[in-house]
Amino acid sequence: MKKLGLVLMGFMPMILFGAYLYNLIGTLRYEVPPYILIGIVALVVWFVFGMISILLENTRKKALIFLNAPAFMMWLTIVAASLPFQSFEPLFLRIAHTATTFYLPLLRLGVVLQGIIQSPLRIAGIVRPITMPISVLTVFLCLVGASFLGRVLAERFFRKPT
Numbered sequence: 001m002k003k004l005g006l007v008l009m010g011f012m013p014m015i016l017f018g019a020y021l022y023n024l025i026g027t028l029r030y031e032v033p034p035y036i037l038i039g040i041v042a043l044v045v046w047f048v049f050g051m052i053s054i055l056l057e058n059t060r061k062k063a064l065i066f067l068n069a070p071a072f073m074m075w076l077t078i079v080a081a082s083l084p085f086q087s088f089e090p091l092f093l094r095i096a097h098t099a100t101t102f103y104l105p106l107l108r109l110g111v112v113l114q115g116i117i118q119s120p121l122r123i124a125g126i127v128r129p130i131t132m133p134i135s136v137l138t139v140f141l142c143l144v145g146a147s148f149l150g151r152v153l154a155e156r157f158f159r160k161p162t
Contacts, residue, residue: 002056006066009049017042017105039109043146050150054158060151067147068140074099075140079133103136110139 017038049067057063081096103110114135 003062003066006053006056006063007069009052010067010070011102017045035105035108036112039106042105043109043142046143046146047150050147051154051158053147053151054154060148060155063151064144064147068144071102071140071143074102075133075136078103078136082131082133100132103139106139106142107135109142110135113138113142 050064053063053067057066077096077099081099100107117138
């Protein structure tokens with residue numbers, strides 16, 4: 001039951017932030033929402049969930065797997081949606097839209113980080129386009145890192161020495 005709680009926790013913040021941003025984009029015509037700030041807040045929430053995972057799972061590895069499993073599944077959905085043979089099925093497009101909404105709060109942060117990572121390639125003359133699956137992979141790695149740091153911090157300060 002506690003593992004199910006971790007998986008549900010993995011879905012909660014991105015769906016809430018993503019649904020908020022999805023509705024906000026439709027209402028703001030000329031103003032740009034603070035995407036980077038919203039992405040940082042979402043990472044902080046993921047960090048806190050990493051800290052909370054100490055209450056739900058004893059081992060760090062299992063806690064990180066169950067907490068980040070929804071994000072990994074959504075990334076796989078985005079990768080599959082970017083393949084050309086999957087783009088015409090309406091049900092699959094709805095699932096891919098949900099996956100995009102899941103990552104919407106952190107997408108701008110992922111594009112910025114991917115641009116920073118790719119800047120040495122651009123200097124060397126190897127120009128790679130910024131693609132959705134690679135940006136989302138960058139965001140996924142940030143989520144795993146934030147939950148890992150939250151878990152390590154919680155283990156360090158909240159576990160009693162035996």
